[in-house]
Amino acid sequence: xxxxxxIVWIVSDGTGRTASQLIKAxxxxxxxxxxxxxxxxxxTTDKKIFExxxxxxxxxxxxxxxxxxxxxxxxxxRLMVENHILSVDLFGPLISxxxxxxxxxxxxxxxxxxxxNRDYFRMVDAVEFTIKHDDGASVQTAQNADIILVGxxxxxxxxxxxxxxxxxxxxxxxxxxxxxEPPEIVNKNPLKVFCLIIDPVLLQKRRIDRIKKLGDPxxxxxxDVKSIAEEMEYCKKLADYGKKWxxxxxxxxxxxxxxxxxxxxxxx
Numbered sequence: 560x561x562x563x564x565x566i567v568w569i570v571s572d573g574t575g576r577t578a579s580q581l582i583k584a585x586x587x588x589x590x591x592x593x594x595x596x597x598x599x600x601x602x603t604t605d606k607k608i609f610e611x612x613x614x615x616x617x618x619x620x621x622x623x624x625x626x627x628x629x630x631x632x633x634x635x636x637r638l639m640v641e642n643h644i645l646s647v648d649l650f651g652p653l654i655s656x657x658x659x660x661x662x663x664x665x666x667x668x669x670x671x672x673x674x675x676n677r678d679y680f681r682m683v684d685a686v687e688f689t690i691k692h693d694d695g696a697s698v699q700t701a702q703n704a705d706i707i708l709v710g711x712x713x714x715x716x717x718x719x720x721x722x723x724x725x726x727x728x729x730x731x732x733x734x735x736x737x738x739x740e741p742p743e744i745v746n747k748n749p750l751k752v753f754c755l756i757i758d759p760v761l762l763q764k765r766r767i768d769r770i771k772k773l774g775d776p777x778x779x780x781x782x783d784v785k786s787i788a789e790e791m792e793y794c795k796k797l798a799d800y801g802k803k804w805x806x807x808x809x810x811x812x813x814x815x816x817x818x819x820x821x822x823x824x825x826x827x
Contacts, residue, residue, distance in 0.1 A: 716755060
């Protein structure tokens with residue numbers, strides 16, 4: 560029995576990661592097997608498939624392919640048979656069976672797994688960043704945020720930050736305190752800054768509720784509606800003072816609606 564090194568060619572219309580993981584998992588069943596894995600990725604056209612065949616004629620081996628296009632799978636299968644190349648179609652039987660079971664036509668778009676993984680890890684990174692930069696924390700690295708939310712206490716910066724983070728946006732939120740200049744970071748990145756303001760009466764109610772649940776923060780004028788109105792005017796003054804901040808009134812609006820508006824503005 561030939562126990563020399565065996566070559567397994569992985570042919571994919573994406574990155575080849577899906578096939579690689581599955582093949583390596585199967586290979587653990589063969590103790591002592593000496594296998595070299597070679598990936599040929601982004602094989603999405605007839606021309607590239609014929610290039611694969613030419614390469615295989617030079618260096619034979621077993622071929623495992625993951626092609627989402629039915630036409631490409633058929634061409635690959637035909638060429639494998641014609642050239643007497645041992646091959647396994649990982650996706651074909653599975654997609655065909657799922658098509659019958661789900662009674663839906665497959666999209667046949669390569670690279671969706673990679674995109675979903677990329678989006679997932681982007682979301683995880685964004686959430687971690689946002690938690691680390693909540694309520695003025697880690698302000699020295701806030702310039703790495705995609706969006707900087709500023710505003711007075713209890714205006715709703717944290718829930719909005721977290722919602723945006725789950726959509727993949729890195730958020731830093733920084734409190735604005737009346738008559739105190741905000742951190743320099745907001746002046747260096749004005750186009751990232753969104754200043755949240757709110758109806759003073761509504762904010763007063765939120766702060767009273769906060770005291771009932773968490774205790775009095777012992778801040779002068781914290782629940783005084785006149786003092787709260789002055790906080791709003793201070794926010795507006797900061798935004799208008801050449802800082803180019805976008806003012807957003809969050810009064811009686813949902814987090815989803817606010818997030819949608821901010822994302823649209825950032826994407827302009």
